[in-house]
Structure formats: structure tokens, C-alpha cells
Amino acid sequence: MPYFNFNDSLNLISKFTARRLWNAAKVWSSYQITRLTGKPVQWGLPISISFEPTTSCNLRCPECPSGMREFTRPTGMLDNHFFKQTIDEIHKELLYLIFYFQGEPYLNPNFLDMVQYAHSKGIYTATSTNAHYLTDEKARKTVESGLDRLIISIDGTTQEVYQQYRVGGKLDKVIEGAKNIVKWKKALNSKTPFVFFQFLVVKPNEHQIEAIKQLGKEIGVDQVRFKTAQVYDYENDPHQLIPTIQKYSRYKTNKEGKVVVKSGLGNHCWKLWHANVITWDGLVVPCCFDKDAQHRLGSLKNESFKAIWHNQEYRKFRNNIMQSRKNIDICANCSEGLKVWED
Numbered sequence: 001m002p003y004f005n006f007n008d009s010l011n012l013i014s015k016f017t018a019r020r021l022w023n024a025a026k027v028w029s030s031y032q033i034t035r036l037t038g039k040p041v042q043w044g045l046p047i048s049i050s051f052e053p054t055t056s057c058n059l060r061c062p063e064c065p066s067g068m069r070e071f072t073r074p075t076g077m078l079d080n081h082f083f084k085q086t087i088d089e090i091h092k093e094l095l096y097l098i099f100y101f102q103g104e105p106y107l108n109p110n111f112l113d114m115v116q117y118a119h120s121k122g123i124y125t126a127t128s129t130n131a132h133y134l135t136d137e138k139a140r141k142t143v144e145s146g147l148d149r150l151i152i153s154i155d156g157t158t159q160e161v162y163q164q165y166r167v168g169g170k171l172d173k174v175i176e177g178a179k180n181i182v183k184w185k186k187a188l189n190s191k192t193p194f195v196f197f198q199f200l201v202v203k204p205n206e207h208q209i210e211a212i213k214q215l216g217k218e219i220g221v222d223q224v225r226f227k228t229a230q231v232y233d234y235e236n237d238p239h240q241l242i243p244t245i246q247k248y249s250r251y252k253t254n255k256e257g258k259v260v261v262k263s264g265l266g267n268h269c270w271k272l273w274h275a276n277v278i279t280w281d282g283l284v285v286p287c288c289f290d291k292d293a294q295h296r297l298g299s300l301k302n303e304s305f306k307a308i309w310h311n312q313e314y315r316k317f318r319n320n321i322m323q324s325r326k327n328i329d330i331c332a333n334c335s336e337g338l339k340v341w342e343d
Helices: 006-014 018-037 080-090 111-120 136-145 159-165 171-187 206-219 305-309 312-323
Strands: 048-051 096-099 124-129 149-153 194-201 223-228 251-253 259-261 275-278 283-285 340-342
Touching: 006 194, 048 080, 080 111, 080 305, 096 111, 111 124, 111 136, 136 171, 149 171, 159 171, 171 194, 171 206, 194 206, 206 223, 283 305, 305 312
Parallel strands: 048 096, 048 275, 096 124, 124 149, 149 194, 194 223
Antiparallel strands: 223 340, 251 259, 275 283
């Protein structure tokens, strides 16, 4: 079921300019031509990008390279100056900016300064957090920064259940952080950020779906949303995460008794035309499924973003996915369109 919130949607629409609308039209048109002809055509610049504030995280969640400390790429913090340089290059076309890839954004001491800078450029900004650092002061600064959307990951309504996935986390800290944000939105008479609880449905917590809805109402968040879990070794499910409720599973058992991805996506990908990810150290990668940045399409240390977006490596990757997404590792386990549900 698609998400809709009137105030949030109105806020997003307000970020459109004539230039951003024209860019979005070019991107959408080129994608449609690509699907019709089977040959990759790319016009315009991304409508949305994700920028990684840091790879560091205070938790140790399974199925997360940051949490398990299993990165093969360097770890570090996004530099504020480097971030501003990139935004200055593409802000006139860019509509939506997600401050998240891996790690906990609030661990970057300059995170809210970067949010404020993007906000000053009229870009819709969003982030995802485990909320352990949403102190009263940070909550106030978050509201004042102009952040448009705040996703709070909360995967249990009791400490016992919550810590089974959010290893090392404290549920009371998450609840306190959420309350601080709600408090400062009211105190500053601000409609932003749009705050929602994101509940990653896994086998250990699926019995608390109704309870998290009630908790969201009690605290006063704008919405509660449910997300399906990506499991790398889904055929064996070593952490026993795949839920029994099929609605919230990315996977199914086929006639041969083999566990497979449910999506059944064809040899095309809208993400490759309208969005991408930039790591903390400037690597440009196709999407959020490339957590270890194995498919490096360029580096902002060597060339401009606009040059990378239309370079040979990007053209080659778009062409490869049109040929067969099953031959690309991150695409084979992709379940885009099956990631989130709302009740």
C-alpha cells in the first residue's frame, strides 16, 4: 500500500521548481524510452540521491555490514566541505536528499549542519536513525535544521525483543529520542520533520506489529511503517529472521521447496535512472543494495558528479541490467517494491 500523508506530500511538492520539474520529466522520459527500445538512454540528472554521513554505528545488527563491522571498504565520516561542493553542483536539479546509506548519521558531528545547508538550497531532506543520540538538545537542533523526514528504526516494543535484532541497543533511549522530537516540533510550532517509526518485521518481533502501532500513537509520531528484512543468505536464513507472515517477507518458497526472492523484477530498474548513492569518501554507486560499494561508477575525488552520471561506467552498468539483472549480484537479491508496507 503506498504511503500518503497530506502535509508531508504538500511539503515535498513545494520543493519543486521549474528546473526540477523539467529535470524529472527528462529522467522519466528517458527511462520510458529505454524500456520501449531496450537500449539505455539517460537524460537529466538524478531526482534523488543518498549521501552517507558515516559508516560508524553504535549497534551491531545482523545482516548489516556496518553493525557487523564487516566492510571491505574504508570507514569514515563525510566531510562537510566536500558535501557542500557536491550539493552546489547539482542542487538546482536535485529534489530529494537522503542522509543515509550505512552507519548512524548522528555520529557525524557535522550532520545537522549539512542538513541545514541542503535545506537552504530548497532540497527535501530525510534521514534514518536508531535514535540513541536524539538528546533534548539534538532533537531541538534537528527540528531547527529544517530536516523534512525523520525515520526512527524501532524493531520491538520490549527490550527483550528489540535487542534481538538491534544488538547493543536500548529501547528506552529510542523512545526518549522520539519523545524529544515530538516535544520540540510542538514547542517550535514546526510541521517538520515528518516522523515515523520504521518497524523491520523479522521472525522474533512479528508478534508485536499491533503493539508498535499503539506505541506510535502514544508517543505521537506521525506514522508507523513496516519494512521487510533483506537477508543475504536467505536460502539458509542463519539468523532466523524471515518472518512467517508472508505479507512482510521478501522471500517465498517455490514449488521445488527452494527459498527465492518474491519480487520477480524484470531487466530494468527505475533507480538507475532517477537515484544513486554517494559514500562518505565520494564513491558513486548504483543504489543502497551495494552496501560494500563493489560497483563503483566513479569517484567525486577525480571528476564531477555530472561527468560521472553520464560516464562510460554508468552507461555500461545500465546496459548490463537491461541485458540480465540476474548476472549482477546486488540486483539478483533486490526486492525493490517489496521493501515496505503500511498499515
